Amino acid sequence: MEVAALFALTLLLGALVILVALAVGRRKEEIREEIQQAAAEFAAEGSAVKGAASKKPKQEKQRSRKEKASQHTFSHRLLASSLKAHSANVTCLDFSSNGKYLASCADDRTVRIWSTKDFLDREHKCLRANVELDHATLVRFSPDSRAFITWLANGDTIRIFKMIKKEDGTMTFKAAPEDFPQKHKATILNIGIAETGKFIMSASTDTSIHIWDLKGEVLASINTNQITNSYAAVSPCGRFVASCGFTPDVKVWEVCFGKGGEFKEVARAFDLKGHSAGVHAFAFSNDSHRMVTVSKDGTWKLWNTDVEYKKQQDPYLLKTVPCASSEGSRVALSPDGRVVAISDGSNVAMYNAASGQLEEEMHGVHSEDINDLRFDINGRFLVCSGDKAIRVFHNAPGYRAAIRDMQDMLKKAQNEAMKQRLQQQIKEAQSTLDTVLAAPTE
Ligand SMILES: *[C@@H]1O[C@H](CO)[C@@H](O)[C@H](O)[C@H]1NC(C)=O
Numbered sequence: 001m002e003v004a005a006l007f008a009l010t011l012l013l014g015a016l017v018i019l020v021a022l023a024v025g026r027r028k029e030e031i032r033e034e035i036q037q038a039a040a041e042f043a044a045e046g047s048a049v050k051g052a053a054s055k056k057p058k059q060e061k062q063r064s065r066k067e068k069a070s071q072h073t074f075s076h077r078l079l080a081s082s083l084k085a086h087s088a089n090v091t092c093l094d095f096s097s098n099g100k101y102l103a104s105c106a107d108d109r110t111v112r113i114w115s116t117k118d119f120l121d122r123e124h125k126c127l128r129a130n131v132e133l134d135h136a137t138l139v140r141f142s143p144d145s146r147a148f149i150t151w152l153a154n155g156d157t158i159r160i161f162k163m164i165k166k167e168d169g170t171m172t173f174k175a176a177p178e179d180f181p182q183k184h185k186a187t188i189l190n191i192g193i194a195e196t197g198k199f200i201m202s203a204s205t206d207t208s209i210h211i212w213d214l215k216g217e218v219l220a221s222i223n224t225n226q227i228t229n230s231y232a233a234v235s236p237c238g239r240f241v242a243s244c245g246f247t248p249d250v251k252v253w254e255v256c257f258g259k260g261g262e263f264k265e266v267a268r269a270f271d272l273k274g275h276s277a278g279v280h281a282f283a284f285s286n287d288s289h290r291m292v293t294v295s296k297d298g299t300w301k302l303w304n305t306d307v308e309y310k311k312q313q314d315p316y317l318l319k320t321v322p323c324a325s326s327e328g329s330r331v332a333l334s335p336d337g338r339v340v341a342i343s344d345g346s347n348v349a350m351y352n353a354a355s356g357q358l359e360e361e362m363h364g365v366h367s368e369d370i371n372d373l374r375f376d377i378n379g380r381f382l383v384c385s386g387d388k389a390i391r392v393f394h395n396a397p398g399y400r401a402a403i404r405d406m407q408d409m410l411k412k413a414q415n416e417a418m419k420q421r422l423q424q425q426i427k428e429a430q431s432t433l434d435t436v437l438a439a440p441t442e
Contacts, residue, residue, distance in 0.1 A: 244293065
């Protein structure tokens with residue numbers, strides 16, 4: 001062996017020992033990943049040492065090493081697939097309400113449209129929409145699943161894209177002739193379109209929320225009075241806009257329209273009061289009857305928001321559960337309200353919403369902090385982003401919760417036909433769960 005190679009090997013072994021020592025107390029998987037990575041780098045190094053003739057220019061070598069370091073490996077029993085096509089970090093995910101598509105946008109100047117029906121296949125095809133002369137940091141589908149809106153990183157405003165199906169079944173994307181006017185002066189937090197198709201929302205950290213019509217006219221502006229905002233969103237029912245931030249409350253407004261569809265006003269609907277510190281994020285169930293919040297106070301809370309707030313009824317607290325969270329934490333509530341998922345850095349925890357039981361933990365899901373987390377509309381999958389890949393997990397806690405609910409119903413069931421139907425449904429759900437857990441992951 002050449003002296004240089006021997007020297008490199010000694011260095012590497014030394015580095016490995018330090019690495020392993022440093023990693024004591026951390027999870028085995030993480031350690032294994034780091035060792036694998038070091039070994040991969042060693043292999044690359046080894047070939048570079050072989051001969052001066054094969055030596056790559058220094059710059060190129062550095063770049064390839066950097067690329068390797070960013071090839072984050074991750075595996076988990078519940079990982080259904082990793083969607084890979086973006087060449088830069090994914091920043092936002094959204095499911096279409098017809099359940100067919102997942103949209104993702106990234107710093108690589110593209111929006112990708114994935115087909116949810118091939119999540120479990122080996123190959124994951126996607127369609128690409130280019131964001132000319134800019135890149136999108138946020139993406140949201142229109143209610144009819146035939147358009148999407150984006151937030152432009154450089155343009156600092158909203159651009160609408162139409163999805164046009166061609167005769168041969170393929171799709172093209174066409175940007176609206178004009179972007180919305182610039183209105184926000186601070187970092188944008190979120191955008192959304194109401195499921196009713198009546199308004200678009202945009203929110204920034206400086207406590208301002210704008211309500212727009214679909215043509216880009218501002219209908220109303222809200223000052224949340226929460227000092228700074230960390231998250232805001234439109235409810236899935238399309239009636240409400242809510243925000244959270246430095247103050248411990250979550251504020252919810254109703255965006256009101258007249259009988260003829262004309263905009264009337266934005267009215268305070270209700271507040272969620274109970275946390276003892278700022279709120280990182282919140283999420284709604286699909287019928288907006290439940291909300292979940294995650295706070296700096298180290299807990300998540302589940303709320304019943306199915307109240308007649310016009311008759312002064314307040315939402316009420318159903319559950320408070322301790323959890324890990326941090327600046328930028330995201331929370332997702334499964335459409336049926338049965339499962340709560342919370343991100344903390346690059347980790348995700350899944351809880352049973354009714355019992356508060358921690359059911360699943362995924363560590364180091366991405367190489368960077370998770371920036372988006374959501375369930376698909378059928379509650380089968382949980383997806384998240386935090387680097388170039390999109391991780392898709394089976395919602396096993398959702399299946400288990402559904403089975404338990406049916407077993408409870410079975411105990412109370414009076415007539416034989418009902419019992420038989422429940423038994424059949426339980427059997428089916430159990431077999432789906434077994435199949436999901438038995439399926440080979442990548
Ligand atoms: C909410 O999700 C559940 C479970 O996926 C579904 O049965 C129900 O129809 C959905 N409701 C709405 C309003 O979308």
